[in-house]
Amino acid sequence: KNEVEQSPQNLTAQEGEFITINCSYSVGISALHWLQQHPGGGIVSLFMLSSGKKKHGRLIATINIQEKHSSLHITASHPRDSAVYICAVRRGSRLTFGEGTQLTVNP
Amino acid sequence: DGGITQSPKYLFRKEGQNVTLSCEQNLNHDAMYWYRQDPGQGLRLIYYSQIVNDFQKGDIAEGYSVSREKKESFPLTVTSAQKNPTAFYLCASTLLRQPNQPQHFGDGTRLSIL
Numbered sequence: 531k532n533e534v535e536q537s538p539q540n541l542t543a544q545e546g547e548f549i550t551i552n553c554s555y556s557v558g559i560s561a562l563h564w565l566q567q568h569p570g571g572g573i574v575s576l577f578m579l580s581s582g583k584k585k586h587g588r589l590i591a592t593i594n595i596q597e598k599h600s601s602l603h604i605t606a607s608h609p610r611d612s613a614v615y616i617c618a619v620r621r622g623s624r625l626t627f628g629e630g631t632q633l634t635v636n637p
Numbered sequence: 638d639g640g641i642t643q644s645p646k647y648l649f650r651k652e653g654q655n656v657t658l659s660c661e662q663n664l665n666h667d668a669m670y671w672y673r674q675d676p677g678q679g680l681r682l683i684y685y686s687q688i689v690n691d692f693q694k695g696d697i698a699e700g701y702s703v704s705r706e707k708k709e710s711f712p713l714t715v716t717s718a719q720k721n722p723t724a725f726y727l728c729a730s731t732l733l734r735q736p737n738q739p740q741h742f743g744d745g746t747r748l749s750i751l
Binding site: 532534563565570571572573574575578616618623624625626627628629630 | 668677680685687725727729731733738740747
C-alpha cells in the first residue's frame, strides 16, 4: 500500500463545476503539499499545509491531521484548470508523492 | 527571474551509453533533488543533496550517479547500468533554513532509448 493515496485517479468535469480531489496518507508528516503538473511536465506548488485550511483564488486546500486526510477544492472550474494534481507529504527533508489525479474540465 | 533550469528538454540515449541531465538553480537553495516519473506512478526520489560535495541515495538510486560540486548545480548521470531509463526526470530545490518551504521544480527532461 502506498504511503500517499489520491482519489479519484481521473476526473472529468464541466466548466463551472465544483471539484474535490482527496489525499490520504499513512505516516506522520510535517507538512502536506498540493502540486499542479501541466501537460508539458512542469510542476508548480499550489499549497503547503500543516494544519487547517488555505485559499488562493478559486483553490481551497484543507487538512485534517488526526484523520491523515487532505482535500483540494476548485470552485467554478475552468478548462485551464485541466492538469494533473499531485499530493505530497513531507517527512524531514524528503517528499513522498501520490500518483496524481488527472483533471479534465470541458467547456 | 529566479528558477530551476533543466536541460535538455528531450534526450535520446543509445543502449549502453551514459547520459548526463543538467539541473541549475539561481534561487540560492541549499537542497536539490532528482525525481523520476513513470506513467501512472508518483514521483520517486533518485538522489538528493543538502550541501555542496555531499549527497544521499533516494529510493531508486541504482543505475544513477550525481555530483554537487557547486551549490547551483546538481547534474544526474544515467548510466548503462540503468536497465529501464526511459522516463521523465524532474529536478527540484528548496531552502533548508526555513522549514516547510515548498520545493521548486524544473520543467523536466524526457529521456528515451533509441
